Amino acid sequence: MGAITLDKVTKAFGTMAVIPGVDLEIADGEFVVFVGPSGCGKSTLLRLIAGLEDVTSGAIRIDGSDATRVAPARRRLAMVFQSYALYPHMSVYNNIAFPLKMAGQDKATIRRKVEGAARILNLTDYLERRPGQLSGGQRQRVAIGRAIVREPAAFLFDEPLSNLDAALRVNMRLEISELHQSLKTTMIYVTHDQVEAMTMADKIVVLNAGRIEQVGSPLELYNRPANVFVAGFIGSPKMNLLEGAAAERHGAATIGIRPEHLEVSTGAGGEWSGVVGVVEHLGSDTFLHVQVEGLGPVTARVGGELDIRHGSRVWLTPPPERLHRFGADGQAIRQAA
Amino acid sequence: MATLHTRTTARFMLSPAVLLLLVWMIVPLGMTLYFSFLRYNLLMPGMEAFAGIENYQFFLTDPAFMDALVNTLLLVGGVLLITVVGGVFLALLIDQPFWGQGIVRLLVISPFFVMPTVSALVWKNMFMHPVNGLFAWVARGFGLAPIDWLASVPLLSIVIIVAWGWLPFATLIILTALQSLDQEQKEAAEMDGAGALSIFAYITLPHLARALTVVVLIETIFLLSVFAEILVTTNGGPGTASTNIPYLIYAQALLQYDIGGASAGGVVAIVLANIVAVFLIRMIGKNLEA
Ligand SMILES: Nc1ncnc2c1ncn2[C@@H]1O[C@H](COP(=O)(O)OP(=O)(O)O)[C@@H](O)[C@H]1O
C-alpha cells in the first residue's frame, strides 16, 4: 500500500517560497515522475514527502492517514539519493542490512533479506566489498538494495541516474522500470531529463518554479500540452514555438508544432519556406535546422535517407490537426469538440 | 611519472635540506649517547671517565624511574582520554548552528595559544590554590573543606591543566572532520530508522576515525615530553608523585649535575617513546591508510 496525497503543501526557506502550493494525488502502485528544470523545487518536494524537510503549511497523507508531522523513519518510505549516500566504512552487506538492523530484526532474517535483494540486483559477488571499491552503477544498485529490503510503502528516487554515463543510464532506467513491474510498489522519481520521464512514468508531474504545470500520462503531455512551458519541455528535439504574424493567422498568441509533425518538401509549395542551415544525420532520422523567412529558426525531422544539404531551399507545412495553439497567457486554446 | 632526469634533479635539490636535518639530529643524539657512557658530573669537572653501562644501571634501578614511567603513561593516557572524549563532545556542540557561533569558536580555540607556563601558573594560583583559588571558593560556598589540589592530587591536577591546553586542538581537528561528513548520509540513516545515538555510533564516529587517529598520534608525541607545567606547579612532587620521565631527566642533570646519568635517561626516554610509537601505529595507524 502506498497512496500519497499532497494537500495544499507549501514550503518556504526563510522568506523565499520554493513551493508556493501543490495539490497532488498519487495512487498506490503508480510510477510517478517529477520533472522540471534545475532548481524548480523537485528535490524539495520529494524531501517534503520523505519528511526530511518540514512543510510550511498544508498536509501530506500516506494511505489516508496524516503523515505531516511523522518522523521520516516512520513514514515507511525509502529514498535513493542522488549521491547514493552509502555508508563508506561499511561493506555492501552491512549497507543493505543497516535499515533491518535498525528495525531490530534478527540475524537470520537479515541475512535472508539481504541475500535476496543482492540476487535481484546482481550484487551477490560484491557483498564483502566497500562502496569505494564499486563502480557507479554498482553503487546505485546498493542504494536501491538498501531501499528494497525495507519493503517500503513507496520508493523515492532523487535524480538517481545523473551520475552515470549515458549507456549505463539507459540500462539502469530499464532495471528500475523492471523493478517497478515486479514489486508493484509506488515509486516517485525525480529527474530533470524529460526522456527519463517519458520512458519510465505512468504519470508525469511537470514542475516549474515550484508550481505544477501539468499532470498526465506521457502521451497526454506529448499530445495535449496544457501550456507553452509543458509544450517546450516535453519532447525531443523541442517543439517549435512560433509567435507573431504566423501565430495570429491561426488565431493564437503562440503556435507550436513538433519537428516530427512538420511536412517537408523540396519542390515548390508549402506554408513556410526557408533555407536549410545545419543538417544532423542520425541514421534513422535527419534533423533540419531551417531558417524560415519572417519566422526565424525552425527544426524539422525527416526520414533518414533524404538528400537535403546545407543551403537547400525547403517548404514546410504544419498539418492543422498537429498544430498546438496557445493564448497570450500561455495556456492552450482547445476547440470546443 | 617522473623521468630519471627530473628525479635526479629533485634529489640534488633536496639534499642540502636533508643533510642539514640529518646533522641537526645526529650530532645531539651522538653526544647524548657518548655522554651516557661517561662518568660526567658538573661538580667534578675534568674527572670524566668511561663508565660502561653504569649510568644505565643507575637510572633504571632508581625507584624514582618506575614512578616516573607510570606517571608518564598516566599523564599521556589521562590527557588523551579527556581531550578525545571532550573534543568530540565540544565539536558536536559547536557544529550546531547557533547565534554567535564565530565568537564561540574563537574562544574555544584560544587556550591553545596560551603558553604552557602561563596557563599552568594561572591554574595554580587562580583555580587550584587552596586559599585564593576559584575551586576552593566554590567548595567553601557549598560548605566543604577546600582541596589543596597540587598537594593532594598532584598528577590529576597536572592532567587537568595539560588537557585544558590540548582540548582546543582536538576540538578543532574533530570539528573540521565533522563538517566534512556528507549530510545525505545522515539523512539516509535517519530514513533507515537510526536514532540520534545510532547515527552517532554507526555514521559519525566511523567517519571521525581518521581525525581521532591524528589527534592521538600528535598529542602522544607532545605529551610524552610534558615539562613546563610540572616545573612551574609541583616541581615533580610531593616526592615523585608528579614526576614524569622528562622531569626526572631534568632533575638528574640540573639538580644533581649528573650529565652522564641524565644522558642515559634521555636515551631510555627515546627508546620508550619509540616503543609507544610502534604500539600506536600498530593499533590505530591502519585508520590512516587509503
Ligand atoms: N535548505 C535550503 N535553504 C534555502 N534554499 C534552498 C534549500 N534547499 C533548496 N533551496 C532552494 O530551493 C530551490 C529548489 O531547490 P531544489 O528543490 O533542490 O531544486 P531541484 O531539485 O528541482 O533542482 C532552489 O532555488 C534552491 O536554491
Ligand SMILES: [Mg+2]
Ligand atoms: Mg535536485
